[in-house]
Amino acid sequence: MPDPLLTLQGVHTHIGHYHILQGVDFEVPRGSFTVLLGRNGAGKTTTLRTIMGLWKASRGNIRFAGEDVTSRATPDIAASGIAYVPENMSVFSGLTVQENLILAARTGKIDAVRLEWIFSLFPALQRFFGLAAGTLSGGQKQMLAIARALIEPRDLILVDEPTKGLAPAIVGNMIRAFREVKNAGATVLLVEQNFMAARMLGDAVVVMDDGRIVHRGAMAELAADSALQQRLLGLHMEAHQ
Amino acid sequence: MTDGITEREETTVRAPAIDWIPILLVAAVALIALPLIGSFSTWVTLTMAALAMGMIIFIMASGLTLVFGLMDVINFGHGVFISVGAYMSLLVLRPLTGWVESPSIALNIAVLVLCILVAMAASGLFGLAFERVIIRPVYRQHLKQILVTMGGLIVIEQLLHVFFGGSPITIALPQTFRGGLALGPDIIVERYRLIAVVVGIIVFLAMMLVLNRTRIGLLVRAGVENPEMVEALGYRIRRLFVGVFAAGSALAGLGGVMWGFYQQTLTVGMGLQVLVLIFIVVIIGGLGSIGGCLIGSLLVALVANYTAFLEPKIALISNIALMLLVLMWRPQGLYPVVKV
Numbered sequence: 001m002p003d004p005l006l007t008l009q010g011v012h013t014h015i016g017h018y019h020i021l022q023g024v025d026f027e028v029p030r031g032s033f034t035v036l037l038g039r040n041g042a043g044k045t046t047t048l049r050t051i052m053g054l055w056k057a058s059r060g061n062i063r064f065a066g067e068d069v070t071s072r073a074t075p076d077i078a079a080s081g082i083a084y085v086p087e088n089m090s091v092f093s094g095l096t097v098q099e100n101l102i103l104a105a106r107t108g109k110i111d112a113v114r115l116e117w118i119f120s121l122f123p124a125l126q127r128f129f130g131l132a133a134g135t136l137s138g139g140q141k142q143m144l145a146i147a148r149a150l151i152e153p154r155d156l157i158l159v160d161e162p163t164k165g166l167a168p169a170i171v172g173n174m175i176r177a178f179r180e181v182k183n184a185g186a187t188v189l190l191v192e193q194n195f196m197a198a199r200m201l202g203d204a205v206v207v208m209d210d211g212r213i214v215h216r217g218a219m220a221e222l223a224a225d226s227a228l229q230q231r232l233l234g235l236h237m238e239a240h241q
Numbered sequence: 242m243t244d245g246i247t248e249r250e251e252t253t254v255r256a257p258a259i260d261w262i263p264i265l266l267v268a269a270v271a272l273i274a275l276p277l278i279g280s281f282s283t284w285v286t287l288t289m290a291a292l293a294m295g296m297i298i299f300i301m302a303s304g305l306t307l308v309f310g311l312m313d314v315i316n317f318g319h320g321v322f323i324s325v326g327a328y329m330s331l332l333v334l335r336p337l338t339g340w341v342e343s344p345s346i347a348l349n350i351a352v353l354v355l356c357i358l359v360a361m362a363a364s365g366l367f368g369l370a371f372e373r374v375i376i377r378p379v380y381r382q383h384l385k386q387i388l389v390t391m392g393g394l395i396v397i398e399q400l401l402h403v404f405f406g407g408s409p410i411t412i413a414l415p416q417t418f419r420g421g422l423a424l425g426p427d428i429i430v431e432r433y434r435l436i437a438v439v440v441g442i443i444v445f446l447a448m449m450l451v452l453n454r455t456r457i458g459l460l461v462r463a464g465v466e467n468p469e470m471v472e473a474l475g476y477r478i479r480r481l482f483v484g485v486f487a488a489g490s491a492l493a494g495l496g497g498v499m500w501g502f503y504q505q506t507l508t509v510g511m512g513l514q515v516l517v518l519i520f521i522v523v524i525i526g527g528l529g530s531i532g533g534c535l536i537g538s539l540l541v542a543l544v545a546n547y548t549a550f551l552e553p554k555i556a557l558i559s560n561i562a563l564m565l566l567v568l569m570w571r572p573q574g575l576y577p578v579v580k581v
């Protein structure tokens with residue numbers, strides 16, 4: 001088992017009066033593709049936002065690359081090497097595709113080789129490089145949001161439901177792109193509702209329910225155990241075959 | 242990409258077009274007023290006065306719209322930076338009366354530029370202190386923002402009273418900017434109004450240049466849309482906000498100098514008096530939109546000038562009526578900024 005790049009220990013998060021995360025513990029091994037699964041409202045998005053410091057952990061400990069980042073400000077967490085692709089894409093609509101990518105490159109300059117690689121993953125971005133992101137379709141916005149996370153090498157990429165609301169063929173493109181990212185050796189923590197996509201990409205899986213971790217292990221084990229899937233996720237095999 | 246879905250996706254993409262309708266609306270308002278006014282020379286005079294007034298309002302309002310858009314802060318104290326800027330020009334005008342009265346164009350321009358620089362520096366510094374002491378404790382609390390920024394405005398106004406007295410102060414335009422310029426038979430335009438239009442255009446172009454061609458500008462535009470995502474990319478939005486707040490305050494100071502010369506009288510409450518117009522401009526332009534702010538300023542000024550001439554009794558409510566009509570047509574303002 002490789003060293004954990006990210007470790008959450010007993011993390012609690014409150015939003016207003018609501019106690020959302022109730023002692024979350026899991027690890028993301030370096031170089032792995034870890035998928036965080038769970039029903040709606042299980043706390044998956046809150047987990048990613050807490051890691052990014054967008055919501056503060058009220059208790060517990062988050063360590064990234066050996067350092068405690070629990071109480072760090074969001075910009076510091078991002079600068080330490082974590083890229084974040086939120087659930088709603090959050091591309092800057094009034095900025096062009098190029099400007100979105102320039103902002104994501106902390107040095108202000110885009111590496112040409114890296115950009116070519118991104119264009120090979122998402123050719124549409126090359127064609128619409130000079131157009132406002134607000135004019136892109138939903139799938140293209142999602143591609144841009146992911147491209148922003150890839151424009152510079154990052155130690156860890158957090159991705160929140162990238163296939164949500166996309167047409168099946170676009171989901172297929174997205175899965176192919178993530179496979180490339182995975183083959184390039186990136187460490188990814190992916191929140192996903194689409195078990196088919198999760199199964200095709202994940203090395204490891206963590207399942208949440210009601211703000212707690214209820215299962216962690218290898219994706220291959222969960223993929224092979226339909227009874228476990230049904231218990232954890234309420235899935236029937238025929239639903240995703 | 243060769244699959245069909247991607248091909249279909251491409252068809253949804255189109256080049257962003259400039260929304261010409263609000264721009265044409267400004268021209269339409271001016272043209273509709275021409276037959277109502279009847280005299281071409283009077284129409285030119287009123288229109289030039291409105292353009293000058295509109296440009297000065299734009300200078301004063303442009304900083305506020307960015308502060309609104311970027312950090313969702315309702316700053317009623319913005320008006321006091323206008324007064325501070327206008328009064329700081331006295332620090333230049335009083336010792337340099339000779340330059341003001343000199344027939345030398347160079348000295349006249351120099352004294353105006355000095356007034357602007359001193360006013361912008363003072364208002365910018367006041368803005369930094371105001372953000373630190375008044376605004377920072379009440380982020381995300383709109384009701385408190387309204388109360389404390391209004392309180393801050395009153396406190397600084399009273400300080401101006403203490404240092405400069407409560408009576409209105411008359412200021413003289415530099416020699417070169419006095420009087421009018423004949424543009425044709427019976428058409429005379431005040432020189433200072435032309436100066437105000439030129440300064441307004443320079444400020445607008447400079448802002449567009451900074452916002453569209455610099456990294457700071459990109460960050461401001463991105464921050465107006467989605468400050469949280471800007472932070473998640475590793476940028477400190479708070480620092481950006483402080484910078485924008487100070488720059489907006491400095492622009493209000495510049496507007497104060499221009500407005501003071503326009504009226505040739507300074508009063509402590511001049512910022513508060515024009516604040517209502519500024520808020521109307523920011524709202525009808527679209528919160529956070531510089532282009533909307535410019536068009537809104539011109540519309541407000543044109544409507545105010547034409548109605549004051551045609552029907553003085555309704556001039557007082559003309560801008561409120563304009564705001565209502567614009568918001569009924571475009572509830573998010575003329576150029577809405579997409580916010581996440």
